[in-house]
Amino acid sequence: xxxxxxxxxxxxxxxxxxxxxxxxxxxxxxxxxxxxxxxxxxxxxxxxxxxxxxxxxxxxxxxxxxxxxxxxxxxxxxxxxxxxxxxxxxxxxxxxxxxxxxxxxxxxxxxxxxxxxxxxxxxxxxxxxxxxxxxxxxxxxxxxxxxxxxxxxxxxxxxxxxxxxxxxxxxxxxxxxxxxxxxxxxxx
Numbered sequence: 001x002x003x004x005x006x007x008x009x010x011x012x013x014x015x016x017x018x019x020x021x022x023x024x025x026x027x028x029x030x031x032x033x034x035x036x037x038x039x040x041x042x043x044x045x046x047x048x049x050x051x052x053x054x055x056x057x058x059x060x061x062x063x064x065x066x067x068x069x070x071x072x073x074x075x076x077x078x079x080x081x082x083x084x085x086x087x088x089x090x091x092x093x094x095x096x097x098x099x100x101x102x103x104x105x106x107x108x109x110x111x112x113x114x115x116x117x118x119x120x121x122x123x124x125x126x127x128x129x130x131x132x133x134x135x136x137x138x139x140x141x142x143x144x145x146x147x148x149x150x151x152x153x154x155x156x157x158x159x160x161x162x163x164x165x166x167x168x169x170x171x172x173x174x175x176x177x178x179x180x181x182x183x184x185x186x187x188x
Contacts, residue, residue: 023072030069
């Protein structure tokens, strides 16, 4: 982003630099014209008083050229100052934009972190609820199993008692039968 801003500044500086180059060339031309006029002036002095009027005109032109040169120099300085201030303003604007973007990214990151933490808390809560529900379900199944086991034990014990009673009755009946048989044998 900073590189693009620098390229943009360079692109904006090119016309100003081109303008400054034009002014420099004009100044150079003006300097050359000034040198030429000074040469004409020295020839005019050598020729004498007849060239006095031309000499005055040349001086006038020289003065206007020097004024134009001064004006050109002032314009160059003004252009350089303007360019420098524009560059500083653009750099400051780019710096502010970068800071704003960084702040925006930071805010987005905070929002994402908060959303993630919220979702994580929700997941933990749901996991705990599911865990508790499974624990309750397991507890109910254990209770059911204990109940079924107790019922089965009770049925088994009742069967054993019935079988024992049946066996006792059979044994009593066999014993009575045996005793009868022994009594019959004894009587015979």
